[in-house]
Amino acid sequence: MKPLLLLLLLTAIDYCDAQQNTNDSIPKTDSSLIEDLKNNLLDDIPTIALDDNALSDAGTQSVSSLLTAGRDPFFNAASFNFSVIHFKIRGYSSDYASMYINNIPMDNLDNGYTPFGLWSGLNDVFRSRDVNIGVRYNTFAFGDIGSTTNIDVRASKQKPQTIFGYAYSNRSYQHKFSFTHNTGINKKGWAFTFSGSRRYADEGYVPGTFYNGWSWFFAVDKKFGQNQTVSLVAFAAPTESARQGAATIEMMQLSGSRYYNPDWGYQNGKKRNANVSKSNQPVIMLMHDYRINNKTDITTSASYLFGERSYSGLDWFNAPDPRPDYYRYLPSYFNDDPTQQKLIEQNLLNNESSRQINWNNLYNINRENNSAIYNANGIAGNTITGSRSYYILGERVTNSKIINFNSVINSRLSNHIDFTAGESYQYARNNYFQRIEDLLGGSFWVDVNQFALRDYPNNSNAYQNDLYHPNRIVKDGDKYGYNYDININKADVWSQLVFNFPHVDFFIAAEGSQTIFRRIGNVKNGLFPDNSFGKSAPNLFYNYGLKGGITYKINGRNYLYVNGALLSRPPYYEDAYISPRTRDFVQDSLRSENVQTIEGGYLLNAPRLKIHLIGYYTQTKHGFNVLTFYHDDYQDFVNYALSNISKLYFGGEFGVEANILRNVTVDAVAAVGRYYYDGRQKAVTTVDNTAQILNVQTVYTDNYRIPSTPQNAYSFSVSYRSPKYWFISLTGNYFDNMWLDFNPVRRTELATENLKEGSDAWNSVLAQQKLDAQYTVDAFAGYSWRLKHIYVGSGMNKQHVYLVMYAGVNNLLNNQNIISGGYEQLRFDYSTSDINKFPPKYYYAYGINYFASIAIRF
């Protein structure tokens, strides 16, 4: 550790010119047309569940897209060309990327993910970006090790113009209408921006998925004198979208489609999806920019975010599993009974409704019973009778209140030294609960824990979800099940020095932070009356970050650099609490994760040739994770608390952009890395019904591959940019060395104990599935047409009117074999060790798909 620190101290630096500052929306050139197109396409990518983690929060199951930006050929390809397969830069999960808006940190404090959905559909105004990849320095924050981005959305930073836009696509949504108006700064120092959009589809690319999104944005700036600006920004993107569930190969074959979606069914002839995500979380920001003198600038920002995000799903009480792809309903479960197997197969093959949710049946069952609930609502002798819902549509809701405060000072101490320092305070109170969305024909639901009821049928306390409201009768819109808050406080201070000299630049930065989080239970769970209600003990972490780098400028075009960072990060609450739904137990020996990374490279930045060649080596240690899934044998939720997770990432990134002919550019990009789990993990298994530890196991994960990203990705594209304001480009991509997310349960001695070492069965349980290599071909074109003799305004304000058109076609060769995501199911049949009893589930990337847009700008 010490030598590395010393090295960093000795070598710290900068390479100012190499930094990607992309405040390039003015003037409008064809390259920003491409960027517009790409951002629109990225905004239209479906979100998918990353794993089999049954009860995780709505926010964590989405794959976040990176924002594309700038002229770095490598980052452009990584963020856009590779997005079809959810490429992760350097294999990092998205909590290693951080996002700021107006200097305010936007990442969720509960899992580190960037909530892109908060501003989706607002591409017109979220274009002024400062993106730094890897361990570079930033002028607004200490930064993360993957990428660090700040978007400046202030009204005065938007180009004065008005845009009416329409787009058509066959992806998540079909239609998009948008409108943006920026006034620019007037003589009195005011600037206004308004933007809004509407995106919708009755059905997207995947059957049964609708999309219904609105977004709005409002910003006002007031300049006071030459040196001070106060900005107010407010935006939100209220969106509902139906989702796609992952599916097994068996169901894909029976349905004849790789886009089989088990989450919908016909109701009165209409497709109804059970799995709908909803989000409406407005953000309000206030920013003050004070230029004290020519050398020093202080910006201070504060923000408030509030509102809900949720997603829905079927919930049921002592009733048969309503999911059409439940394994006991499928032919593969009937291998011993060929007669019925054939009947079931025929039924599923020939009858679409048998492969989908049978809503009518759920309504009928709910209506056709007459149940008596004794001591209802906790009142002795109070008996309520009626049609109890055995099936409901429930929502898992996260209601957030997040306050951020951030202040940064940038000062030029001399011609050679820039000084930056900042502090921030973040407070988040997230309320997690379940809510009834639809009783599906029944009259009420009873808020008891069916799993506890099965284990403790004669203990009327144990099966209460809330001992303060036993046997509670709940109806549409009522809360039920779990209900708890997570409070997170984070305070952070950081500082950096950047030195610029003729041939050498270097920088050094340091950060210190304190994070406290705790659970606050709002219901008293009958299984854990002493550990479920009220405040838990706080979890307190002190963390540090150190980074530095040096750039050697061979000349104005050739740069060599090396950067390194050492940091520690607190565990996320999701990985700390074993079962926050029922109790406040945390994993043993919670501690911070340690991260070490070093990167070095060569950059060429010539007018007709740009080269990006980087190597990196990153190690993380002492990570935590919690997996929760329903287990048939225990008839309960099992929590698999993993600790001692170490990861290793190393590899190289290569990008070249060459202007080979007049107006013809060739881009070639390669990302070749090796991402491993390093060493064995420890797993502690518990179930929701008891505090007892079922077992403590070693998970043999050493050298398992970090899944869900290609470790080799290549891209080659040719673009023609006409001086007449149009362009066309063609891109080919190739992905290899992709691995499926694996189930740790299978990599234990318990899972392999009854198998002969080295046998086929033994290998099949242990092996990690490598996915087939894949390719895609994409084409894009665009044209910015200045309409002749048509003007807006008059006199001095007379403006040209542009008609801007662009279109992109992805996966031109309609390759439908691309597994874009998937996971091994967490259930495992120990008795037979047959991995096909609970086979992996997959998502396939869309076949040929397109996006076309037309806009009027003036």
Added chain:
Amino acid sequence: MNSTKTILIAASCTLIICCNKKFDAPPAYIAPDLKPTLSIAELKAMHTTGSSEIISTDDIIEGVVVANDSSGNFYKQIIIEDSTAGIAVNIDDYNLYTSYPEGRTVFIKLNGLILYDDNKLIELGGSKDVTGAVTPIATSIKDNFIIKGNFGNPVAPKVVDISDLNDAYQNMLIQLSDFEFSDADTAKIYADTSASKNAVSYTLKNCSNKTITLRTSGFASFAGINLPNGNGSITAIYSVYNTSKQLYIRDTNDVQFNGTRCNGGPAVQTSIANIRSMYNGSDIKIGAYKIGGIVISDAANKNISSGSVILQDGNAGISVYFGGTITYNIGDSIVLDVTGDSLQNYNGSLEIKTTSGTIKPTPVATGKTVIPQELSISQINDNITNIEYTLVKVVNAKASGNATYSGSNVLSDGSGNISLFTSTTALFANDNLPTDVSDWIGYAKSFGTSKEFLIRNTNDVTSSAGNSGDGIELNTSPFTLNFDNLATGLPKGVLVKISSSSTSSGTDGPFIATQSSWSNTSSGFKNYASATSLSASSDATAQNASTNRCLGVKQTGATGYDPGAAFVFELNNTSGKTNLSLNFLLQSLADGVGRTTTWQVDYATGDNPTTFTPVTTSPTTITTNGTFTSTPVTVNFGNALDNQSGKVWVRITTLSATTGSGSRASTGIDDVQFSWQ
């Protein structure tokens, strides 16, 4: 301002709150207009007992659901009946009650289904599997066969006389009047709620002693509910198991035993203390009560009259006289209906004298522990009426009088004296009376105007001086551990360890007191059935039923088990003892495992030993593996452990890693015996 106007207009357009319209609820289910072509009786008549018939005609039966799986007493099955007969329909799903509530009419399209009998009970199934066994109807295609009709058509049970019950009533809802559970069962629960969840059969009888079996699944949600004590009607599905007649209830509402029992009134559970408080100075007949208590007397050692037993319930005890010969063991838990029995003063102590011919009830549990209350002799003398017939412990007391236990001796502890009485018929009557200061466990009672203290057997007497530790006190050679009461925990002085080595006693391993099957694969120290009297193929039910238990360990790759698992015996001392030897049975219990575990015996002395000395066993190499065996092992310690005044530790331990591959052995030890001279 032009721009502001634009903004306002646009804002009003776009700020429309996005809301999704509610889905239109589908119309209520309309039952199809189907007509049965066969009655259930006609269908059943097509069946030949012992064979099965695949139905290939497009016939339809109609029936109303009279039972389903809502309480768990029926499993993957619904029972339907029409006016002619009833039949069970087997469906491969749980929670069938949601689709098939009681009172729902269903139509069954028979074509393709199988008619068969399960031990003469006629049922419908879906198909046959590759072994030829009939399978239930797969749930994903059940709607092809079972068409739901309208619901809310409850069927009234057929009231029948027990003598009229015959196969025509199979799977019909019937009602019998004036039945009750037998006296011995009234304190029990419907079925087995332990982990093994066994079904339980009870005999119901009416007042003319006609009987029928009530059978209840251990998975029924009401399994843990107490049987009702009265007499009345029972509604149930009539079932057969070959020629025996059985009833299955849907839930406890079906059992309306609220009336007066045939022998007059239901017995009410009460405490022994309450019974004792009923004594008002003269003998009385006890009313309709039953009591529960744990046996603290030792019939086998005969320091009590052969027809009496002493029961303790909480802090109160009483002697119960049955007559005949008592065979209860210490720790048996008894529930006894004392209705009509006498509560009398017998030689100064209270006694329940049962009416002649009372059946001695089967214990509801065994191996229960009563912890003796530690009292001085003066406290016993002062409180004799409160503590009579309860287990007490007198520490540091000395006996004097005769050379042997027999007859009246005197026990004194400095606070006072009490008569120590031992019957001449006691097995230990002629053993020498110990004269050193000892701890005494037993019970006191009045005898006329004097007070007596009685021990049950010589294990009740332990030397005060030597018994300073938590370990095994070697009193009379041989000292034997049969592990049959492991359900209550490890015997005193027996420890289970993991991570042990030749220089470390290791750490305490987890001991799971509940019964475990040999094939259970989770690591830990277990309460296994002993290999003695069972075979390699004995299943979990047979194992759980076995009362011969052994102490075992399942090794896995979990840390500390391989190597490092150890059974440890902590001996308080070997003062005055020589030539210690050890015999035990080493048992390989999991048949077919791949690996072999090598065991050895070693010993150490002192409170915190760090050096363990291995000893030669006979046979020399002792292993457990995948071959089901029980091997007697003998170990002679020679003079190495003679006359040790401090702790002596003897271990049966595994200090080297298992060999081979695959899973590891389930090892048991049983009948551990220390002998000495």
